Amino acid sequence: MDPITQITDEITRRLFVELEASGRHVHVTAQQAETLFGHRLTPKRPLSQPGQYLANERVTVTGPKGEFREVAVLGPERKEAQVEVSLTDARTLGIDVPVRLSGDTEGTPGATLTGPKGKIVLPSGVIAARRHIHLTPEAAERFGVRGGQEVSLRTFTARPLTFHHVAVRVSEDFAPYVHLDYDEANACGFRPGDLGRILP
Amino acid sequence: MDPITQITDEITRRLFVELEASGRHVHVTAQQAETLFGHRLTPKRPLSQPGQYLANERVTVTGPKGEFREVAVLGPERKEAQVEVSLTDARTLGIDVPVRLSGDTEGTPGATLTGPKGKIVLPSGVIAARRHIHLTPEAAERFGVRGGQEVSLRTFTARPLTFHHVAVRVSEDFAPYVHLDYDEANACGFRPGDLGRILP
Numbered sequence: 390m391d392p393i394t395q396i397t398d399e400i401t402r403r404l405f406v407e408l409e410a411s412g413r414h415v416h417v418t419a420q421q422a423e424t425l426f427g428h429r430l431t432p433k434r435p436l437s438q439p440g441q442y443l444a445n446e447r448v449t450v451t452g453p454k455g456e457f458r459e460v461a462v463l464g465p466e467r468k469e470a471q472v473e474v475s476l477t478d479a480r481t482l483g484i485d486v487p488v489r490l491s492g493d494t495e496g497t498p499g500a501t502l503t504g505p506k507g508k509i510v511l512p513s514g515v516i517a518a519r520r521h522i523h524l525t526p527e528a529a530e531r532f533g534v535r536g537g538q539e540v541s542l543r544t545f546t547a548r549p550l551t552f553h554h555v556a557v558r559v560s561e562d563f564a565p566y567v568h569l570d571y572d573e574a575n576a577c578g579f580r581p582g583d584l585g586r587i588l589p
Numbered sequence: 590m591d592p593i594t595q596i597t598d599e600i601t602r603r604l605f606v607e608l609e610a611s612g613r614h615v616h617v618t619a620q621q622a623e624t625l626f627g628h629r630l631t632p633k634r635p636l637s638q639p640g641q642y643l644a645n646e647r648v649t650v651t652g653p654k655g656e657f658r659e660v661a662v663l664g665p666e667r668k669e670a671q672v673e674v675s676l677t678d679a680r681t682l683g684i685d686v687p688v689r690l691s692g693d694t695e696g697t698p699g700a701t702l703t704g705p706k707g708k709i710v711l712p713s714g715v716i717a718a719r720r721h722i723h724l725t726p727e728a729a730e731r732f733g734v735r736g737g738q739e740v741s742l743r744t745f746t747a748r749p750l751t752f753h754h755v756a757v758r759v760s761e762d763f764a765p766y767v768h769l770d771y772d773e774a775n776a777c778g779f780r781p782g783d784l785g786r787i788l789p
Contacts, residue, residue, distance in 0.1 A: 476775035477677050488748060488778065520748075541751075548688060548720070550776075551741075551751040575676035576750075576776035578688065 405584035408567045410574035413478050414461040416471040425504025430464040437566050449503040454483025472500055472515040475570040489516040521556040523563035532587050541588040547578030605784035608767045610774035613678050614661040615648055616671040625704025630664040637766050649703040654683025672700055672715040675770040689716040721756040723763035732787050741788040747778025
């Protein structure tokens with residue numbers, strides 16, 4: 390890498406966090422994977438967060454008013470199933486979905502998952518993922534923020550906006566990325582590679 | 590109205606502009622209405638902008654990859670057809686739709702409109718409406734802005750955000766409202782009655 394590119398990359402890394410749009414997707418337990426697919430999840434390609442992957446397996450998500458076929462399943466398996474949709478998707482499914490951080494599914498509505506080998510009726514677990522920033526401890530320190538905090542984030546996108554109350558999550562296991570759902574991504578005119586800036 | 594309510598309403602009116610979410614909809618010419626429905630548009634209910642109405646008539650909008658049935662048609666008829674969709678809708682239709690102000694349809698993609706009496710192939714006219722604020726001259730003066738200007742607008746909504754580059758449109762024929770599409774409305778967690786504030 391030439392020195393100018395190297396310096397530019399380093400400055401970019403210090404000032405901005407890359408944006409990513411998460412489409413609708415599902416997390417399942419190992420046992421649910423067996424029920425739906427007849428076997429555990431198999432990785433198709435890695436995601437930006439270390440260890441996370443898009444699985445080869447896909448499911449149909451059904452709500453009272455509609456369904457989505459071929460929905461992405463993300464691995465590895467979790468302790469509890471979770472279905473992440475946008476509020477636009479929720480309307481199509483006919484479910485009133487709360488905006489929650491991943492993992493916080495108590496009292497949320499359910500949906501039915503159908504795979505090639507079986508069906509699972511989830512009593513709960515459908516959420517619209519609250520927008521959040523994944524940071525390493527090193528990046529958090531650099532930006533002067535800590536895990537659990539909320540920040541405002543300006544997007545440098547085609548339709549720029551500033552998201553308020555963006556949750557900050559910090560872990561050694563993370564790579565620095567902002568995660569938006571597709572409503573949010575479209576609202577700001579997101580294109581892959583676009584950057585955001587945490588406001589002071 | 591009791592005096593406190595009156596004062597509260599007046600302060601609200603001076604500080605904020607009410608938000609509205611525009612779902613996907615179609616504008617047609619008088620001649621196109623005849624082709625699609627066999628008659629001119631008939632009003633079902635008035636919209637917030639004086640003189641504008643939701644028509645009883647509905648159309649199917651078809652793109653290369655998908656279609657929407659029962660799409661709202663807004664009256665009165667215009668000089669030129671226009672189809673306004675969100676970027677999420679555009680993906681469903683399979684069209685790459687630019688973000689434009691209403692009326693600015695040059696070089697935009699087309700779609701097919703189907704009504705109970707006929708079909709129209711539009712060579713162009715499909716846009717994602719650029720977010721904008723309708724203001725009367727009086728309201729514009731009060732907020733210290735003018736038509737054609739761009740402002741930032743903070744939403745007081747469940748998932749608050751600040752939209753940048755919001756177009757200001759001023760006319761005696763307008764009522765003060767911010768118009769968002771459903772991507773934007775969902776991105777900020779909009780509920781009917783929610784307010785926005787034009788930032789200085």
